[in-house]
Amino acid sequence: MDTFSELEGKVLRAIHGRDGEPVVRGSNEICFYTADGDAYEMYHEQECCEHVAIEDVVGDLNDLIGSPILMAEEVSESDPNAECSGTWTFYKLATIKGYVTIRWYGESNGYYSESVIFEKVGGGLE
Numbered sequence: 001m002d003t004f005s006e007l008e009g010k011v012l013r014a015i016h017g018r019d020g021e022p023v024v025r026g027s028n029e030i031c032f033y034t035a036d037g038d039a040y041e042m043y044h045e046q047e048c049c050e051h052v053a054i055e056d057v058v059g060d061l062n063d064l065i066g067s068p069i070l071m072a073e074e075v076s077e078s079d080p081n082a083e084c085s086g087t088w089t090f091y092k093l094a095t096i097k098g099y100v101t102i103r104w105y106g107e108s109n110g111y112y113s114e115s116v117i118f119e120k121v122g123g124g125l126e
Contacts, residue, residue: 007072050108063098
């Protein structure tokens with residue numbers, strides 16, 4: 001598995017959800033395409049007794065297009081108010097044009113993963 005910080009220094013040319021759809025609350029996949037031809041996916045494969053999805057996007061994803069990524073940081077914390085188990089994961093990105101935070105929330109019965117996968121998936125074909 002790749003680390004989210006790999007995006008630092010890269011120039012993004014496109015960001016969208018599954019099958020080219022906009023990134024919206026409730027989505028469980030984001031695709032990042034770089035100017036140098038790489039493609040990355042951020043996603044969660046849902047299982048039985050858990051749910052992980054994008055809760056919110058703060059900032060304008062368009063601010064990340066066309067300028068080098070200056071910051072790509074992942075921060076997670078447990079949700080003390082979750083019924084069984086809950087995890088907030090914040091993906092923070094910045095360029096000279098602005099900041100974006102993609103907030104994921106995962107909840108489960110405590111036996112399933114609430115994490116988000118970030119991986120390089122090959123060439124940047126959209």
